[in-house]
Amino acid sequence: xxxxxxxxxxAVLGAFDAEHxxxxxTDLARRADxxxxxxxxxxxxxxxxxxLAREPNGDYVIGRRIWQLGLLAPVQSGLRxxxxxxxxxxxxxxxxxxxxxxxxxxxxxxxxxLAGHVSVPVxxxxxxxxxxxxxxxxxxxLAYAPEEVRVEALRHLTRITAYTITQPARLLxxxxxxxxxxxATTGEEMSLGACSVAVPVRHGDTVVAALGMVVPDxxxxxxxxxxxxxxxxxxxxxxxxGSASVQWK
Amino acid sequence: xxxxxxxxxxAVLGAFDAEHxxxxxTDLARRADxxxxxxxxxxxxxxxxxxLAREPNGDYVIGRRIWQLGLLAPVQSGLRxxxxxxxxxxxxxxxxxxxxxxxxxxxxxxxxxLAGHVSVPVxxxxxxxxxxxxxxxxxxxLAYAPEEVRVEALRHLTRITAYTITQPARLLxxxxxxxxxxxATTGEEMSLGACSVAVPVRHGDTVVAALGMVVPDxxxxxxxxxxxxxxxxxxxxxxxxGSASVQWK
DNA sequence: GGCTCCTTTCCGTTGAGCGGAAGAGGATTA
DNA sequence: TAATCCTCTTCCGCTCAACGGAAAGGAGCC
Numbered sequence: 261x262x263x264x265x266x267x268x269x270x271a272v273l274g275a276f277d278a279e280h281x282x283x284x285x286t287d288l289a290r291r292a293d294x295x296x297x298x299x300x301x302x303x304x305x306x307x308x309x310x311x312l313a314r315e316p317n318g319d320y321v322i323g324r325r326i327w328q329l330g331l332l333a334p335v336q337s338g339l340r341x342x343x344x345x346x347x348x349x350x351x352x353x354x355x356x357x358x359x360x361x362x363x364x365x366x367x368x369x370x371x372x373x374l375a376g377h378v379s380v381p382v383x384x385x386x387x388x389x390x391x392x393x394x395x396x397x398x399x400x401x402l403a404y405a406p407e408e409v410r411v412e413a414l415r416h417l418t419r420i421t422a423y424t425i426t427q428p429a430r431l432l433x434x435x436x437x438x439x440x441x442x443x444a445t446t447g448e449e450m451s452l453g454a455c456s457v458a459v460p461v462r463h464g465d466t467v468v469a470a471l472g473m474v475v476p477d478x479x480x481x482x483x484x485x486x487x488x489x490x491x492x493x494x495x496x497x498x499x500x501x502g503s504a505s506v507q508w509k
Numbered sequence: 510x511x512x513x514x515x516x517x518x519x520a521v522l523g524a525f526d527a528e529h530x531x532x533x534x535t536d537l538a539r540r541a542d543x544x545x546x547x548x549x550x551x552x553x554x555x556x557x558x559x560x561l562a563r564e565p566n567g568d569y570v571i572g573r574r575i576w577q578l579g580l581l582a583p584v585q586s587g588l589r590x591x592x593x594x595x596x597x598x599x600x601x602x603x604x605x606x607x608x609x610x611x612x613x614x615x616x617x618x619x620x621x622x623l624a625g626h627v628s629v630p631v632x633x634x635x636x637x638x639x640x641x642x643x644x645x646x647x648x649x650x651l652a653y654a655p656e657e658v659r660v661e662a663l664r665h666l667t668r669i670t671a672y673t674i675t676q677p678a679r680l681l682x683x684x685x686x687x688x689x690x691x692x693a694t695t696g697e698e699m700s701l702g703a704c705s706v707a708v709p710v711r712h713g714d715t716v717v718a719a720l721g722m723v724v725p726d727x728x729x730x731x732x733x734x735x736x737x738x739x740x741x742x743x744x745x746x747x748x749x750x751g752s753a754s755v756q757w758k
Numbered sequence: 759g760g761c762t763c764c765t766t767t768c769c770g771t772t773g774a775g776c777g778g779a780a781g782a783g784g785a786t787t788a
Numbered sequence: 789t790a791a792t793c794c795t796c797t798t799c800c801g802c803t804c805a806a807c808g809g810a811a812a813g814g815a816g817c818c
Contacts, residue, residue, distance in 0.1 A: 264805075265514035265775065266554040273578055274558075281581050286795055297777050300797065305515040309523075313583075318796085322582040324613055329522055330579020331636035332530050333571040334562070364573055387580035513774075514806065535764060546808050549766065567765085 268294060269302050273311065273326070278388055282319045335362070339469055340372050342499035343461070346492040347374050350473070353488060357382050357474040360461070361397040363405060364389065366413050368398040371469075381451045382474050390450065393417050393431055394424050396458030397470035399444035403435040404460055404467035410435070423448045443486045445478060457482065459489040463500045471496070517543060518551050522560065522575070527637055531568045584611070588718055589621050591748040592710075595741040596623050599722070602737060606631050606723040609710070610646040612654060613638065615662050617647040620718070630700045631723050639699065642666050642680055643673050645707030646719035648693035652684040653709055653716035659684070672697045692735045694727060706731065708738040712749045720745070 275283060275291035283291065289299035303320060306312045310325030343360050350358045351374045359373040367389040375382065384390060392398030392413055402413055414428040425431050438444040443459045450456075458472030471493045473485060524532060524540035532540065538548035552569060555561045559574030592609050599607045600623045608622040616638040624631065633639060641647030641662055651662055663677040674680050687693045695705045707721030720742045722734055 264554060266518045266551060267558065269515045269518060270555075270558045270560065274574075276578060276581055278581065281583070284795075285797095295777050296796085297779090297798090298775085301775080301777095302515060304797095305513060306519075309516070309519045311519065315583075322578050324582060324584050324618060325523075326575060327579040327582035327584050328618075328636040329525060329571050330576040330582075332525055332527065333573060333576035333579075334530070334564075335573050335576050369573060369577075387577045533764075534766095544808050545765085546767090546810090547806085550806080550808095553766095 265302075268292070268298065269306065272299065272302050272306060273322075276322055278385060282315055282321045284319050288320060335369075335371055338500065339461075339496075343372055343469075343471070343496045346471075346495045346499075347372060350374075350471075350488060350492050354473065354485065356485075359384055359397070359472055359474075360469055361395075361401070361472065362469045363392070363401040363409075366392065366409065366416070368392050368395055368401060368470075370397075381454050383451050383454075384474075391416075391418065391420070394420050394446065394450040395472070396444050396446045396456035396474075397472040399431075399434060399438055399446065400458045400460050400470040400472075401467070403438035403444065420450055421448055421452055423452075425449060442490065445482070447478065457485050457489060459486065459493045461493045462497045468500070469496075514551075517541070517547065518555065521548065521551050521555060522571075525571055527634060531564055531570045533568050537569060584618075584620055587749065588710075588745075592621055592718075592720070592745045595720075595744045595748075596621060599623075599720075599737060599741050603722065603734065605734075607721070608633055608646070608723075609718055609720055610644075610650070611718045612641070612650040612658070615641065615658065615665070617641050617644055617650060617719075619646075630703050632700050632703075633723075640665075640667065640669070643669050643695065643699040644721070645693050645695045645705035645723075646721040648680075648683060648687055648695065649707045649709050649719040649721075650716070652687035652693065669699055670697055670701055672701075674698060691739065694731070696727065706734050706738060708735065708742045710742045711746045717749070718745075 271292040271294065272288060275288050280291070285300060285303060286296065288303060289296045292299060294302070303312060307314065307320070307323070310323045312320045313323040315321055339360070339362070347358050347360065357373070357375050359370055361368045361370045363369070368391070369389050370384045370386055373384060373386050390398065392402045402410055414431060417426040417428065417431065419426050425434070434444070443457055446456045448454060453476060454474050455476065455478045456472055456474045457478065458470045460467040461469040461471050471489055473489060475481070475485070520541040520543065521537060524537050529540070534549060534552060535545065537552060538545045541548060543551070552561060556563065556569070556572070559572045561569045562572040564570055588609070588611070596607050596609065606622070606624050608619055610617045610619045612618070617640070618638050619633045619635055622633060622635050639647065641651045651659055663680060666673070666675040666677065666680065668675050674683070683693070692706055692708045697703060702725060703723050704725065704727040705721055705723045706727065707719045709716040710718040710720050720738055722738060724730070724734070
């Protein structure tokens with residue numbers, strides 16, 4: 261068991277997520293799986309430092325200090341900056357929700373998003389993670405991921421909607437097609453009523469991110485969307501190549 | 510001395526700032542004032558959890574996990590959202606650098622910024638802190654801060670440029686004027702060649718933030734800028750009042 | 759090879775962290 | 789008013805995890 265103080269402190273921080281932005285001490289202890297007295301001590305220290313803040317009602321939230329640190333993370337700097345104008349362009353011409361994601365471990369991490377007005381149920385948020393096998397950007401990232409990642413990811417194809425692909429063979433076949441055709445699609449595999457298209461963003465010849473779009477229906481406009489996405493992805497890639505030092509593993 | 514494990518782990522995180530986004534283990538140990546072996550162990554744990562990431566060259570940077578957590582911090586949600594459109598409007602009509610800041614302890618914390626092309630040396634960044642007595646937004650926030658904050662802040666008027674105000678009496682007089690006239694100005698007090706104007710942003714009748722602008726010269730256009738800022742600040746305040754639950758202490 | 763600088767591993771000692779338990783505060787119910 | 793049920797905070801003696809000096813392992817340079 262991770263019983264080190266550090267891991268416990270981190271477990272406290274890890275108790276927060278998009279659905280739990282504010283937690284009482286007791287909740288925090290429960291979610292971090294710590295004895296109350298221990299949680300109390302850790303939380304106190306985190307609070308004193310500014311990693312946590314208290315709301316008027318006494319609940320804890322992530323503090324400004326963490327927010328500041330987060331801004332220093334390189335997730336954003338290079339890629340987000342480079343992508344920003346292209347995302348805006350894309351949004352301008354398609355008026356659909358567009359987003360940019362990277363692979364983090366076996367999940368997709370959304371690092372930028374522009375939300376459309378259109379009424380499509382969009383589950384992604386900036387900073388949220390989703391499984392790779394049920395999202396457009398995920399399929400792209402998986403298609404170009406190292407072999408061992410793909411193998412591992414195929415072992416956990418959890419069902420989300422009735423349309424989620426849960427057979428490894430079928431997904432593998434799709435990934436082969438993604439590589440061949442240069443784009444991925446989904447049809448209500450993550451949430452009903454939402455389809456998506458995505459293309460890889462390259463820096464040199466490695467795929468560093470995926471650029472995706474969510475729409476209510478694909479059939480009519482697929483070619484148009486794919487080419488718009490590819491143009492944008494190309495532009496982002498060019499910007500990246502042009503900028504000074506970029507650091508992806 | 511802060512010798513607790515938690516405080517040491519936090520010291521490691523605290524070693525990062527805008528000027529030190531990437532640090533080697535040795536640097537990290539030096540900056541956090543920890544023995545190398547200790548730093549090594551802590552950094553290892555932080556890295557394993559995702560609080561830190563490694564660059565190709567082995568240096569450490571803030572990891573994605575922290576970035577994600579930062580997005581959950583309430584600093585942004587309410588205020589930033591409410592302010593965003595007004596900042597864009599302001600930028601559109603003035604084409605100057607505009608920014609939004611809150612008070613955090615005895616410093617100003619910039620939470621949003623739109624940078625102009627104009628060649629003015631702007632030192633603020635989103636997430637950075639600056640002293641209150643040498644910035645426009647700082648003077649505003651100080652003018653409306655609780656008495657004890659003002660007393661404490663006046664004890665450390667460190668000189669930054671030749672124009673920085675370092676006499677408590679002079680600053681107090683200015684703060685009185687800020688309250689009377691509803692805006693604050695600076696003239697090269699933070700960096701040479703940069704002047705600023707700022708106004709308070711109110712939520713109900715408490716000042717929750719300050720809205721500021723940086724320009725090369727104020728004399729010509731002061732009234733115009735002040736009224737533009739005040740209109741925007743008002744708008745933000747109204748949006749805040751309208752939105753559901755807002756949590757500032 | 760010999761040097762310097764950085765990273766990683768080892769391991770015996772010791773004091774910081776642990777957490778059950780008890781107390782304090784507050785809200786709701788009877 | 790007292791009883792009940794929360795969650796939060798403090799206490800304190802035991803123990804095991806964290807500590808860090810030292811030494812080994814790399815990597816790069818002259």
